[in-house]
Every structure is written in C-alpha cells, then in structure tokens.
Amino acid sequence: MKLVTAIIKPSQLEAVKEALKAAGVAGMTISEVQGFGRQGGHTEVYRGAEYQVDFVPKVKLEAVVGATDADRVLDVIVDAARTGKIGDGKVWITDLGGIVRIRTGERDDDAL
Amino acid sequence: MKLVTAIIKPSQLEAVKEALKAAGVAGMTISEVQGFGRQGGHTEVYRGAEYQVDFVPKVKLEAVVGATDADRVLDVIVDAARTGKIGDGKVWITDLGGIVRIRTGERDDDAL
Amino acid sequence: MKLVTAIIKPSQLEAVKEALKAAGVAGMTISEVQGFGRQGGHTEVYRGAEYQVDFVPKVKLEAVVGATDADRVLDVIVDAARTGKIGDGKVWITDLGGIVRIRTGERDDDAL
Amino acid sequence: MDSGNTAWLLISTALVLFMVPGLALFYGGMVRSKNVLNMLLMNMVCLGIVPILWVLFAYSLALAGDGNGGLIGTLDAAGLKDLDSQGLLEMAFLMTFASITPALISGAVADRLKFSAWMVFVPLWLVLVYCPVAFWIYGADGWLGERGSLDFAGGTVIHINAGVAALAVALVLGRRKGWPDEPMLPHNLPLVTIGAGILWFGWFGFNAGSALAADGVAVEALVNTFVAASAAMMAWLFAERIKDGHFTTLGAGSGVVAGLVAITPAAGYVSGLSSLVFGAAAGVLCFLAVGLKYRWRYDDSLDVVGVHMVGGIVGGTLLGLFADQALVGDDYGLALGGGSSLFGEQLLSMAVVLVYSFAVTYAIAKVIDGIMGLRAGDDIETTGLDSTQHAETAYQTF
Amino acid sequence: MDSGNTAWLLISTALVLFMVPGLALFYGGMVRSKNVLNMLLMNMVCLGIVPILWVLFAYSLALAGDGNGGLIGTLDAAGLKDLDSQGLLEMAFLMTFASITPALISGAVADRLKFSAWMVFVPLWLVLVYCPVAFWIYGADGWLGERGSLDFAGGTVIHINAGVAALAVALVLGRRKGWPDEPMLPHNLPLVTIGAGILWFGWFGFNAGSALAADGVAVEALVNTFVAASAAMMAWLFAERIKDGHFTTLGAGSGVVAGLVAITPAAGYVSGLSSLVFGAAAGVLCFLAVGLKYRWRYDDSLDVVGVHMVGGIVGGTLLGLFADQALVGDDYGLALGGGSSLFGEQLLSMAVVLVYSFAVTYAIAKVIDGIMGLRAGDDIETTGLDSTQHAETAYQTF
Amino acid sequence: MDSGNTAWLLISTALVLFMVPGLALFYGGMVRSKNVLNMLLMNMVCLGIVPILWVLFAYSLALAGDGNGGLIGTLDAAGLKDLDSQGLLEMAFLMTFASITPALISGAVADRLKFSAWMVFVPLWLVLVYCPVAFWIYGADGWLGERGSLDFAGGTVIHINAGVAALAVALVLGRRKGWPDEPMLPHNLPLVTIGAGILWFGWFGFNAGSALAADGVAVEALVNTFVAASAAMMAWLFAERIKDGHFTTLGAGSGVVAGLVAITPAAGYVSGLSSLVFGAAAGVLCFLAVGLKYRWRYDDSLDVVGVHMVGGIVGGTLLGLFADQALVGDDYGLALGGGSSLFGEQLLSMAVVLVYSFAVTYAIAKVIDGIMGLRAGDDIETTGLDSTQHAETAYQTF
Numbered sequence A, B, C: 001m002k003l004v005t006a007i008i009k010p011s012q013l014e015a016v017k018e019a020l021k022a023a024g025v026a027g028m029t030i031s032e033v034q035g036f037g038r039q040g041g042h043t044e045v046y047r048g049a050e051y052q053v054d055f056v057p058k059v060k061l062e063a064v065v066g067a068t069d070a071d072r073v074l075d076v077i078v079d080a081a082r083t084g085k086i087g088d089g090k091v092w093i094t095d096l097g098g099i100v101r102i103r104t105g106e107r108d109d110d111a112l
Numbered sequence D, E, F: 001m002d003s004g005n006t007a008w009l010l011i012s013t014a015l016v017l018f019m020v021p022g023l024a025l026f027y028g029g030m031v032r033s034k035n036v037l038n039m040l041l042m043n044m045v046c047l048g049i050v051p052i053l054w055v056l057f058a059y060s061l062a063l064a065g066d067g068n069g070g071l072i073g074t075l076d077a078a079g080l081k082d083l084d085s086q087g088l089l090e091m092a093f094l095m096t097f098a099s100i101t102p103a104l105i106s107g108a109v110a111d112r113l114k115f116s117a118w119m120v121f122v123p124l125w126l127v128l129v130y131c132p133v134a135f136w137i138y139g140a141d142g143w144l145g146e147r148g149s150l151d152f153a154g155g156t157v158i159h160i161n162a163g164v165a166a167l168a169v170a171l172v173l174g175r176r177k178g179w180p181d182e183p184m185l186p187h188n189l190p191l192v193t194i195g196a197g198i199l200w201f202g203w204f205g206f207n208a209g210s211a212l213a214a215d216g217v218a219v220e221a222l223v224n225t226f227v228a229a230s231a232a233m234m235a236w237l238f239a240e241r242i243k244d245g246h247f248t249t250l251g252a253g254s255g256v257v258a259g260l261v262a263i264t265p266a267a268g269y270v271s272g273l274s275s276l277v278f279g280a281a282a283g284v285l286c287f288l289a290v291g292l293k294y295r296w297r298y299d300d301s302l303d304v305v306g307v308h309m310v311g312g313i314v315g316g317t318l319l320g321l322f323a324d325q326a327l328v329g330d331d332y333g334l335a336l337g338g339g340s341s342l343f344g345e346q347l348l349s350m351a352v353v354l355v356y357s358f359a360v361t362y363a364i365a366k367v368i369d370g371i372m373g374l375r376a377g378d379d380i381e382t383t384g385l386d387s388t389q390h391a392e393t394a395y396q397t398f
C-alpha cells in the first residue's frame, strides 16, 4: 500500500477530487493547511503596521492506494491540480506498512 | 518506530482517546479533516440551489509508537472507533526513520 | 527524499520558520493540530460543570527535504522549537518514495 | 396616546423583537457547531409562526374582553377587529412577548428535537398554554390578576411559564445521547456574548416598555432592570469564582440573563435599591440551580429551567416581599410591612402556572411524540441537525 | 415637531443607520471567507461616501424645491442651507436611506469587483440615479409623486431601484469565474442570521419612521412591517420545504428580507390583515425568483434582483390593489374598489424606475469598466479579494 | 419631563448600554483568539461593577450638590436618595457613560493583564479618577465647568480621560512578550465590524441623548455625530490608501470610532458643516497617531491612546475653534470670531484632565502591581488568557 499526499491550491480541490473519482480512487482525506514556498506570501496592513504573511492557504489531500496504482494516481493529481502558476504544490508518495478498514477489519487492498 | 494514523468519526474521538490512554499510549496528535469515501456525502440547499457535499467531517489521529507496539495500538483504535456503520474510517501504519523529543533531544523510544 | 514532520508549540512557529528559511529550506506546510501528551491539558468550567480538556493546540509542520539534509533540518527545528518546557513536541522523519512539483512535473530534488 | 408614549412603545416593540435574534445567538453559541443553525432557526421561526396566529386570533384569546369567567379571552379582537391605534400598538408590543416565550423553550431541547416537531409544538403551545396563562394574569378580568397577583412584564407569564414548559418537554424528549458523560461544550462564546448584549439592550424595551408609557414608571422599570442585571452578573461571577475558581464569560452572560428574568415581574413595582436584592439573589440562586440537572439527570441542555424558571420564581417571590406601596397600592410587599396578601397571591399564581404549564406542555409533547416522534434520531444526533434537518452547514471551510 | 415625534425620528434614524452594518453581515456571511471583508467594506463605505455628498448637495438635489419641472431638485438646500430643526432631522433620516440603497447593490457584485471601481461607482450612482429617482417620487413636485404614485418608505425608490441597478452592474461585470459550476457557499450562516435580525429590527425605523411622526400611521406601518416579515418568512420556508425538502436558516432570513421589502412601499397605506398577503406573496415569489439567475445565467451573486427588485415589484403592485381609503384618500386600491387609477400609477412609476435605473446604471458601469476596469482580475478572484484588495485576512488562525 | 423627552432619554440609555457589548466585540475581534474571552469579559464586567457603585454612591460623588469648592460631589444623592423621575433617569443615562469609560481602557492592556487586577482596577479608577473628573466638568459647580469649559457628551471626561489612563496603565504594565516583533493580528475582523456598527448606532444615544431632551439640540447633535463619523471613515481610508496602499476594513472601523470620539465634546455645540472638519481631522490625525507606539515603544495594544486620547484632544481643540454662538452663547469659537476665552478654557481643561488622570491612574496601577501584580505572567501570556484566567475556550472545534 502507498500513501499519496498532495499539497494543492484550494481552487483546484474540486477538479482534483473529480479526477480522482474518475480514476477510480474510492476514498481520500483532505485538510486545510498553510504553505510556505516560492510562491511567497503577501503583505498585510493593520492600522498602518505592515506584516509579511509567509503562509498561503493550501489543501492537503491524502489517499491510500494500492502499490501499483500510486504512480498513476500521482499523475492524475498532478494533471488536475496544475494551473501552471507558481504555488501549484507538491505530491509525494510514502510506503505504508498496511491499512485496516475500521468497520470490518478488512486489510490492505480490501480496506480501500 | 512506527506512525499509526487513523481517520475516525468525530463522535468516536473520546472513546479512542480513552482506549489509547488505557493502552499506555503516552501521546498523540489529532486534527480536523474531511473525508471522502463510501459513506458518501449529503446534499445541501442554499436558496433553492442544491449542492452535493462529498466530504464529511472526520478526525485524523496520529500516534508514534514503538515498532513492536504498532499492531496492538492499531487494534485498540479499531476496536474503539468501530460503530459498525459505514464511514468508520481507516487506520494505517508507516515506518519512521526516527523521532526526537524537542525538549530534551531524547530519541526514539525515549522520545515517547 | 525524506519528510520531516514536527509537532511544535504555536508560539515557536515564527522562530522555527525563520530558522528553516535561514537553513535554506525552501518550502514547508503547516497545519493546526491538537496534541495530547505529558504536558497534560487543563480544566474548563461551563456553568459550574468541569471538563478535563486533554488536548492542547499545537502546530504541525511538514517539510520534504533531500535525504542527506534530513538530519540537519531536524536539528534546526529542534533548536528553534525548544523552550525547555514540557510540551515542546516531537520531530520525526519518514522516507518518501518520491516527490513531484505539480507546476512543472519536476521530481525529487528538483521538485523542492 | 401622545406622541412621546407612542414613540416609546414603538421602539420598545422593536427592542423586544430584536431580543429573538439575540436569544438565538445566545443559545446558538452554546451548542456545538453542528447544531447551531437548528438552534437559530428554532428561535427565528417563532417570529414567523406566532405573529401570524397572534393577529388572526391568539391576541384576542390572550387578552380580549371576557368570555369564560376569567379563564380565557374571547375572539372579539380576532383579525385585529376594532383595534384603534393604541390597541394596535399594544397588540404589536405584546406580539413580541408571545413570540419570544416559546423561543425560550428551545434551549432545553437543543441538539435532538426533530425540527418538524418544533413547527407543530410552537403553535399548539401558544394556544394551549401561553394564551390562557397570559389571560389569567393580564386579561381584562383574568382570575389571577383579579385576585391581586402582580407580574409587571412577564416573570410568571413568560419566564416561569417557559421555564417549566422547558422542563416538561425535556423530560418527554429524554437526554441527549452521551449526556452528561461526553462533553458538549459551547462552540462559540463570542456569539453567546453578543446574544447576551442584545438581550440586555432589548430587555429595556421589554420591562420599561411594559409601562405602556414613557413616564415615571417606565423610568423606575428601566433603572431596576439595569441594576438587577448588573448585580446578578457580579453575583454569578463571584459565586462561580468561589465554587469553581474562575470568573467566566459564560457566567457573566448567564448572570445578566438571570438578573433580567428576576426583575421582570417587579420592574415597575419596586424602587430604590431593591433591584440589587433581586439581582444578587437571582445570580446566586440561578447559578446553583443550573447544577441540579446533573443531580436529577434531566437534560435541560441550555439551562432554561435553571435560569428562567428559577429566576422567575426568585423574582415573583421577592416581589411579594418588596413591592413598593407607592407603586402597587395597599397590598404591598410583606417585608416592607404590606401584609401577606400580595405575597400569598404571588405564590398562588406561580404555583398555578407551574402546574398548569407543566401538565399541558407535558401532554402536548407526549401527543406530538406519539403521532410524529419528537426526537430526530440517533444518527442525526451524531451527525448534527444542521446538515440533516436543514441541509445546511453553518461554517464553510473552502 | 413635538418632542415625541422628534424622539421617534431620532431613533428611527439610528435604526436605519444600523441596518447598514446589518446588511454588511447579512451579505458578508453569504460570501466565501476569502471575500468577507471586501463585502463588509463595500457596505460600510456607503456610510462614508454618501453622507458627505448628501449634506454637501445630494440631499438638496434629491428633495429640495423645484428646479426642473419635477425632474430633479434644486441646490437650494445644498450645504444644509436654511434647514430648521425639523428639516435637519428629516435630512438625516433620509441620509440613511440614501446610504443603504447603493449598499444593497453590493450583493450582486460580490467576489469579483475591483474595490476602487466601487469607490467610483457609489458617488456616481447616488447622483445620477438615486437623486433623480428619489425626486420624482418624493421631491416637492416630483412628477411621479404628483401624478399620484405612492411609495411609503421606498419600495420603488430604494428596492426596485437598487435591485434593477444590481442587475445592470451584474450584467456588465459578468459572471464569477467558475459560476455556477463550482459551489460558492455561504461561509458563515450565523453571521447571515445576525444580519437578518438587525435588518428586521432596523426596518421598524425604516418603515414606521417614514411616517415622520409617532402617530397612528407609524403604528400601522410598524404592525404591517412586523406581520409581513413573519408571513414572508413562513411562506419562503414552506415553499422551499415543498420544492427542496428542507426548512433552511438561509431561507428564513431571505424570507424575512423579502417580506420587509414588499411591505416597504405600502407600510403606512394598507391596514388590517393585508400585510399577510404582502408577506405571503413576497415569500413565495422571491423564492421562485432567486432561481431565475441559473436559468438566464446572470450572476446576481447574493440575489439582489430576486429579493429586492422582485420583492419591490410585488409590494408596489399589491399596494395598487390593497391601498386603504382611510389612509391614502380617494384613489385607493383596485381590489378594494378604489378604481384603477392608483394601480396604473404604480405600474407606471415602477416601469419608469426599472427602465431609467437599469439604463443609467448600465451606462455608469460601462464607463467605469472602460476607464478603469470593473473586475479585480482572475488571480485576485481565485486568491480572494480580502488579502489582495485590502491587505487583510478576516480570520486568523495563529 | 414630557413623554417625548422621557422616551428619548430612555432609549438613549439603552443605546449607550448597548455600546459596551459593541466595544467588547470591537476590541475582542482585534485580539488573538486565545484572548478574546478575556477581552469580552473585561468590558462586560464594567457593566457589572460600575452600576452597583454608581447607585450606591459614585453617581452622587460625580454629580451631586457641592461639597468641596467644586472639586468633588457630595454624598447627598447616595443610594438614589431624593431623586425624582427625571433625576433617576439622568442617573441611569450617566451610569452607562460611567460604565463604558473604564471599559475603553481595556484595549490598552489586552493579552497580558491579570483578570483579578482588572477587578480591582475598575472600581478604584471609577472613584479616584472618573468621579472627580466628571464633577469638575459636569458637577453642579465643578470648577472647570464653572470657568467655562465645554464638553457636550464627554470628549474630555470620557475619551481623553480613558485614553490617557490607558497610556498610564500600559506603561506600568509593560509590553507584551514579543511585541512588536511578533505579529499579533486581529483574529476576527467581522467581529470588529459588528462592534464598530454597534458603536456608531449607540453613539447616537451617547451624543444626541446628551441633549437630555428630544429637541433641536439633540437633532444638531445627531446630525453632527453622523457626519463626523462618515468624514472620519473616509479620511482614515484615504490616509491609509496613500500611506500604505490599501483601503482596509479595520481602517474604516477605526476611522468611524475616531470621528465619533472627536465630535463627542462638540456634538451639540457646532453646526452646519463643521462636523466635516471634525471628522476629517480626526480621521487623519488618529491614523497618524496610532503609529507612534511603534516609535516610542509603549504597547497600547488596541490603540486607545491613538484613537480616544488623540481623538478627544482633536475634538476638544476644534470645539474651541468652531463652537457656534447660537448654541454656546457669547464665548464661542475662536475661528468664528468668538475670542480666545473658550479656546483657552478648552486647552486648560484638557491639560488638567491629561495630567490628573495620567498621574492618578499611574499611581493606581503601581499600587495594584505592588500588592497583587498586574501581569498574568509569561506562561499564561503564551498559552492565552482565556483558558488560564477563565477556564474557557472561545471556539470549540469538536
């Protein structure tokens, strides 16, 4: 089993989700995160005092997939998340020791 | 060292936390996430316009444990998180290269 | 490639971010989490009813770095995040299968 | 009515109307975020259902003429028939009271009531409980009022009535899944504070408006309302500081409301520094009373019983002790030497309302439960009422 | 003016002013969190821009004397010249109306308008659209008013006017990126509910204050305002329950506003239970109207057209049918036997305002677009207006 | 007092009371989420502590009779003794002013003051600073008032007084840990906007209510209040647009408050378009003043000094220039040809209050610090005051 983790722009979430659905990915988990990178942040001003805000809102998406699917899923995400502008984010892959579906106790591929 | 990651229903958090405490797990980290899976989402309606909401609120729980404890901890979580209804979530295990306690610099088992 | 994950005190975020920047880390992703550990929680009282709150606010920081940088980055984080008080948090390292920059499709070290 | 009195009653009507969204926020901030919209809507919809029935017939039933030996009003003013300007304005002013009273009950049924059941409960309760009780005390020849019972702005008619009704529904409805073992904490205390602020502001219309004129009685009512709320806030804060170790925001807001409830029956009937007594007593006693639900294990989720029923009883009782001769006439407060007549009538009217409202509300709840079910159901309770009952989410992340 | 009338108009002015932050919250809760500050500021800034112009000259233009055969006011009262106390107070009261009218338009341009364009649009629109339209109906010898058209508190001058202007700007501006395919959900419905509550509260000043006295007309206006809002809330709730399956919080708030809009032109001109008709009609028709934007694909983001334009037309039309002889004189409602004269004038004045406001607003928007651009731009739209236009973030995590 | 004046003062009292929760939200939205409840409670508790002391003796001390050659009131009206209806009502109206004044100070001590120290500070400050200062200017024969100093609704007594007191406490208390290097950003700007809206709304009661009648002076005060706030909003917005490049929501709200502060001493004393000058000056000068804390490194966390002290001085000075002969009599504004007498008295009274309030507040803070400690402590500051001082969390996630 592999865990595919993506950091994407919030505006691309809808597209990525649809693409993953279409690619047969049955489940995923997302969360709100904030990213620091080349995109840079922006300046905010409160009563005349300037603050450099380094972090920008991003979405983190995690999907556990079968070992052989990981590369394909990564490509699907990369395609759907790309706007071509700086800050599009990253996708990375981690090996998992195993996964269990809590409801049934099924393991690994059966747990997806 | 292993990292046990669980996606559970928010309503089970209390039970899972207590079970982990009872099982001697000394630390964990949780966060709010949103899940997509078989459970499906629901429909929302705003001024007559319907929206399919695919994501449902979940809690992500992460606990770093000694390599030999991982399976036991996983079982504890599965037991405590199970309601038997669809959407109970997943638990998975990842290998860690090592862990440090920031306060003391202790490593691995000593860091837990 | 390695993923360095740190759970730190929110008050140390600014310092850690600056230290990582100084150490040449080009990107990172953070999120709000809640931690359970030795630090313990606190008691809250609502209309005379006491509740034990076990979780305290923490920040999770994730940075993907080259394999050879991981230990150095970990040390940087540990140094910057340390206040010496209980609850300073943990840092751990995971191996990654690979990472892609969405915008360009660049991989691994080039993706950072 | 001259223009000054009219102006005061117009704005007082607006102020009391504003209390309903205030109450919605006060309660809404106290529930978990998955149920906040349900709480807001239970309150707001009272401003939809009640006024329609009120102008059609309920106002008449609650206040007009005499039909049944002081037991219930006639239909003489149904459909706003024959109301002159002053009559219309008083009708509107009282419409806000009739709207907020069932809304108060919603706090006791938080997190688990089927919304459709609420839509049925509110009109039934208005007609079967609120109208008769209001008539007994305020109606042309309502029997409790005739006997000499006093209730300046609705301590008995509104707060005790809603408070004990809340107890009845909470008992029929049962406890929330997991209560009291699982923590069910207020999701947004700033909302609670906004709500408390609006309630205090609006309560000046509620109490001082009940003078039905911009006169010395209104002034007295306003001063008493102000001071009682202040004293109750401090009393609650110090009570919790002593018992639990902290001054809390929720305690301050709760104390304010407790004080406002307690002074309501007495606002235009007591003078001088008596309001300090009302406030201090309400602050301490309501603070103690909200703990009873854990002992007796009824799930009055947001403490309608502890604050409104108990606060109302505190106020109604103290009125029997401290009513000022200059304001109420010969049967004045027992503690001021006015004899026991008023005190007795106060106890009587409160007892009558406690029993009647409890019994009829219990019956209404049972009937609704039998016919359509009161509870939303376990799964819905776990998931939250907002997304399941209303197809909405209060706070969107993306 | 006696002290009672003065008091009522003072507080009514405060109430209508308070509607602007209320509207800001009502709208602000409906946009996504990345744009909420922009929405708040578009509204609040109307309370900055308009009053300055109003006291300098716009009040005079909108209401003073006669200069141009009933087409526009003179500059006789510019700079508050020669206003006595009563004149000053009415000027201030009407200043709140002039401030909230452009603010209403902001709902249609949510999420994509360049803020600097808004800063230019508001003063131009005030002078070129609001002032003439107000003069035609309310001015000393405004031609529509002279012909016999009625508009008690601004159904045509304010709501139809702003509603159709919203349509014009929305058309020039174009649809939001991704609309209607991507969901753009309200980020904070409790804020929307606070907003709706403040609007209802303030609307008592808006409508009953428009009697310009604390008298029987004000009472009638207050009662009608109250009941129409209640009826519209229930009508909208049941309409959506039937069509979509749920009673919603957003529906309740929207219904309230729809009912308030519809009763605005008629508040002091109809009596008895007519307000129930206004409310019920507005609740159902506005609910249906907000769906049209999906059919015709104009992005009226927060339904200014569906609620204010349509609600205003519903109210203006029903006024032609139900105006009460005792309140409006011989040309009363068609449905009550008053002949078709009023009804015809209502249709005429509404048509005139619809056409004039649409055309001139469209032209203003086009000119601004040509000179400085109306849209903030794609990237800004994606990132959000708050951080890009205002260098602020609404909610801070750390 | 006739019913119209009574109505106006009743509602004005309610309006000013409502400003306290408004201020709580205005400030509460500006702090970080870990400290919002502490900020709310510091404000709300002023509505608990002050009214109790006020009715017991502080009102008498601040306003009654003459005891000490114009230096402090007597205890003749302690316990509300001998107050008739009008006296009672004015007492209640002024009670709201006394309550909000210490609340204003809370903004300067945000994020680090021990709550128990606040509970001690407020009553001491009320008695030792507020009461004498109020007496000097408003008391029966207060020496500054007798000399000819003017302060219509509390520019000097309330805003300069609270503003300079805020400076004194902030200096004794010291800077927040990490300030100004670490960003400490407003956690919820919509809350700030709600707060600003409520403040503006309530300020009509504050200023126009200070006419103590619904008459021409009240009208003048209302118009001036309205226009000054508008002008200050625009002035602040343009000042920050020019200096920092953006129009901001926080800027708009801050400008509104700055304008309201500046017009407070002058609301019923100036006429025509002078209010535009007050507003514009306050908007620009307060905007510039809030930056001084970074230069001089005093941590006036939410700019009480920059907005209230500076805004009050701007208003008090301009009043010396623009007071209208028709409204203030022979010693009118210097710029209007009224001679320098008023101008001199304005400078004197402001200087006296600045010095007295600073010195005594500094001493109070030092004494409290010595006895019980003012600061909550480093760890508490890091963790946040809500969970540590109040055992509550503002926003619950689960």
Ligand SMILES: Nc1ncnc2c1ncn2[C@@H]1O[C@H](COP(=O)(O)OP(=O)(O)O)[C@@H](O)[C@H]1O
Binding pocket: A007, A034, A035, A036, A037, A038, A039, A040, A056, A058, A085, A086, A087, A088, A089, A090, C026, C027, C028, C029, C030, C062, C063, C064, C065, C101, C102, C103, C112
């Ligand atoms: N080394 C990293 N580790 C973890 N997350 C990263 C890393 N680099 C970038 N990110 C995440 O990816 C986002 C986009 O990265 P950025 O460098 O801004 O643009 P791009 O990926 O287009 O080069 C960042 O906001 C951050 O959330």
Ligand SMILES: Nc1ncnc2c1ncn2[C@@H]1O[C@H](COP(=O)(O)OP(=O)(O)O)[C@@H](O)[C@H]1O
Binding pocket: A026, A027, A028, A029, A030, A062, A063, A064, A065, A101, A102, A103, A112, B007, B034, B035, B036, B037, B038, B039, B040, B056, B058, B085, B086, B087, B088, B089, B090
């Ligand atoms: N492949 C996956 N990768 C990551 N998270 C998943 C995956 N599948 C499911 N999840 C998470 O688990 C939750 C429950 O999954 P779901 O399929 O709805 O029910 P069940 O686990 O009972 O079959 C989802 O909401 C999602 O958060």
Ligand SMILES: Nc1ncnc2c1ncn2[C@@H]1O[C@H](COP(=O)(O)OP(=O)(O)O)[C@@H](O)[C@H]1O
Binding pocket: B026, B027, B028, B029, B030, B062, B063, B064, B065, B101, B102, B103, B112, C007, C034, C035, C036, C037, C038, C039, C040, C056, C058, C085, C086, C087, C088, C089, C090
């Ligand atoms: N085993 C663990 N797995 C995951 N996170 C942990 C674990 N132990 C601690 N943490 C995280 O680290 C934080 C600090 O840990 P704690 O035990 O309180 O203090 P310290 O690290 O100083 O010993 C916790 O709040 C939690 O978020």
